[in-house]
Amino acid sequence: QSALTQPRSVSGSPGQSVTISCTGTSSDVGHYDYVSWYQQHPGKAPKLMIYDVNKRPSGVPDRFSGSKSGNTASLTISGLQAEDEADYYCCSYAGSYTLVFGGGTKLTVL
Amino acid sequence: QVQLVESGGGVVQPGRSLRLSCAASGFTFSSYALHWVRQAPGKGLEWVAVIPDGGTNTYYAGSVKGRFTISRDTSKNTLYLQMNSLRAEDTAVYYCARDYGDYAGPDYWGQGTLVTVSS
Numbered sequence: 665q666s667a668l669t670q671p672r673s674v675s676g677s678p679g680q681s682v683t684i685s686c687t688g689t690s691s692d693v694g695h696y697d698y699v700s701w702y703q704q705h706p707g708k709a710p711k712l713m714i715y716d717v718n719k720r721p722s723g724v725p726d727r728f729s730g731s732k733s734g735n736t737a738s739l740t741i742s743g744l745q746a747e748d749e750a751d752y753y754c755c756s757y758a759g760s761y762t763l764v765f766g767g768g769t770k771l772t773v774l
Numbered sequence: 775q776v777q778l779v780e781s782g783g784g785v786v787q788p789g790r791s792l793r794l795s796c797a798a799s800g801f802t803f804s805s806y807a808l809h810w811v812r813q814a815p816g817k818g819l820e821w822v823a824v825i826p827d828g829g830t831n832t833y834y835a836g837s838v839k840g841r842f843t844i845s846r847d848t849s850k851n852t853l854y855l856q857m858n859s860l861r862a863e864d865t866a867v868y869y870c871a872r873d874y875g876d877y878a879g880p881d882y883w884g885q886g887t888l889v890t891v892s893s
Contacts, residue, residue, distance in 0.1 A: 700878065700880075709886060710819065712882075721881065762833060764821065765820060765821060
C-alpha cells in the first residue's frame, strides 16, 4: 500500500486560508468516505482534526474543514493562527481493515 | 477522559524481540478496535496493525506481517505489540490509538514509546 501524496509544505499569513491536498487512489480515498486529518506539533502525539472526510470532533475549531473530490481529499484552515503551525497528516481507510497515511505537510504561519 | 499510555520501548539489537504495552482508561476498552501506528525519526506516520474490539482477528501492514503480533487483554485493559526479528528500519516512536469507528482511523492517541533497533 503506497502512502497518500501530500505537499511537503504550505504556508500562509495570519488570518489567511490554506488548503492541504491528499491524493490517493480509487482503492482508498476515492472508494471510501473514511478520510481523517491529524495535527501534530513537534514532540507531541497526533490530534484528530477531521474524520469521515468533513466531520469535526468536539473541540476542534470550525476554522478547520475537510472535503473530497474523486481520489483527492483536502483540509482547509481558514483564519490562520500562529498555533496552527504544525505537521498535518491525512489518513484513509484502504479496505481489508487497513489504513494508509499521507507523507505529511508542514504548515508554516508566516 | 480517554487515556492511552505506552511502555516497553528501548534499545534492542537487530534480530531480537521486544513487547510494547498500552494501558487504556477512560472508556469501555472491550468496545473499541485499537491500532498501533509508528513514526520513524523525522518521518511521517505509518499504520502498523489493528485489532477489533472482539480481538478475534488481527490485521497488519505488509512491512511487519509475520514479525509483529498485536493482542489485547480485556481483563487488564491493555493492548500489546509483540515485535520479533527486529530490523533497523523498525526504529520509530510507536503509538497506540483508539479507533473512532468502522476501522476508519484513530481518534485518541497515546504519547508514544521509542524503539531503537541498533547494534
